[in-house]
Amino acid sequence: MADYDFSQDLSEARAKFETIALAVDLDALRIRISDLERQASEPNLWDDPDKAQHITSKLSASQAQLRKLEEVQQRLDDIETLYALGAEESDSDSIDEAREELSQTRVSLADMEIQTLLDGEYDDRTAVMTIRSGAGGVDAADWAQMLLRQYLRYAERSGFKAKVLDTSYAEEAGIKSATVQIEGPYAYGKLSVEGGTHRLVRISPFDNQGRRQTSFAAVEVIPLVEPTDHIDIPDSDIRVDTYMSSGPGGQGVNTTYSAVRLTHLPTGIVVTMQDERSQIQNRAAAMSVLQSRLLVLKHEEEAKTRKELAGDIKASWGDQMRSYVLHPYQMVKDLRTGYETSDTQGVFDGDLDAFIDTGIRWRHQQRKEAEAGAEATND
CATH class of the missing domain: 3.30.70.1660 (Alpha-Beta Plaits)
Incomplete structure (x- = not known):
């Protein structure tokens, strides 16, 4: 009975792994890593720090995902071997270790399965x-x-x-x-x-x-929007107000007009930013958040018809x-x-x-x- 239970649990774990690997598309993941490695090795990569950070972050995350999948696959093979040897030699310690390893691996598979459900267009964003x-x-x-x-x-x-x-x-x-x-x-x-x-x-x-x-x-x-999103906002659509930052902060923050408020006139969306020390930095950060909100609004409008059809x-x-x-x-x-x-x-x-x-x-x-x-x- 114990052999049957273990075999069933192992089979279910392998089936879940195969489902995850299919959803991730390992071949496509390896191609993506290769392309990102090529971009990361370009001599002028850090001429654009934001782009460089984006590429290196994507590469690190993709490599970690592939490594985790490969490790789980190897772990399942090792667990099967360990249990078979334990059963053959009536080694209860090896059998118990294999069961514990399989239990932990199933937890890891559940975590990995969640990531496969994050397949939305912007799910991997900040x-x-x-x-x-x-x-x-x-x-x-x-x-x-x-x-x-x-x-x-x-x-x-x-x-x-x-x-x-x-x-x-x-x-x-x-x-x-x-x-x-x-x-x-x-x-x-x-x-x-x-x-x-x-x-x-x-x-x-x-x-x-x-x-x-x-x-x-x-x-x-x-x-958060990325440079490739191309959300253009005419200057005439924005009102910019500056004011002194409030709340806790250093002397330089609280005594200059570094805080920025952007108002998008067509939609009424307001974004304020006061974290950075300079007005230029706060304006850039506020613009990024405003673009993000307009991007969401754009896609909500595009999805409205589909939502009405879906009920x-x-x-x-x-x-x-x-x-x-x-x-x-x-x-x-x-x-x-x-x-x-x-x-x-x-x-x-x-x-x-x-x-x-x-x-x-x-x-x-x-x-x-x-x-x-x-x-x-x-x-």
Whole structure:
């Protein structure tokens, strides 16, 4: 019976690996790596630092993906050999080691499977996340700041590079809004499932009567544009305002008109930036974020007809998508996927992998259903 169970588990693991390898397309991945290596070896690569960083980052991520796939394939072969030898020699230690190795490998395969679901056009991009306080007064501002900390901790745990681009502080406590850029492999694809309204229920630390308070914050996630995206914005469509930076910062930041506010007149989109010391740097950063938002808007308009054909999809991204309850019990629950945990402190400390993974699977299923609905409508 034990042999049968192990063989079945190993067969399932191999089948999952083959599915992942097919989705990744190993031949195409190797060709992409070869092309990136050629570009990275060009003598004038670093004449354009941004382009060079983009190429080297892509190359590093692609090489890591190929290496991980090859390592898992070899690991499955080694596990099979180890178990066979253990069974032949009645070596229980070798059999137990093979089972443990297979269990760990199956976890690795589950992680790799998630990445194959990140097949959107911009999923491998850097993410730009904006957090805004909503209904709930000072508690909402405090909640927005808690969410900012949560995502910064998530980035740290994930090995991502995070940079706060702009912060608007509330008068009493917390923040009105904050924009943070998070860079890492598939940062946008992973964090895009965090977009929506987040609700917090707790005993308010700002209420001297100790009453329970419900507060809300909105999270927006967009992909950072790249030079190849070609989002042209005429100067006549932009109003530029400069002002002194606010909040914590060095003397050079807070005493010069280095902060920049860009207003895109046709759409009313406003982007502010005050992280950099110079007005030129802030304007460039603000323009990049504005282009990202216009890119998202463009693709939303293009997809509108397809969405209408597909019908309404449950749990719209603009609606409340997650509840964090601290009183009268401890729970964080995603209202789209149904996934929940009582480890609220772990979530606040950035342990979001389970929520993000289930969110990616949920989104993938929603897209499949939408495509099937559109095809049925067209037929």
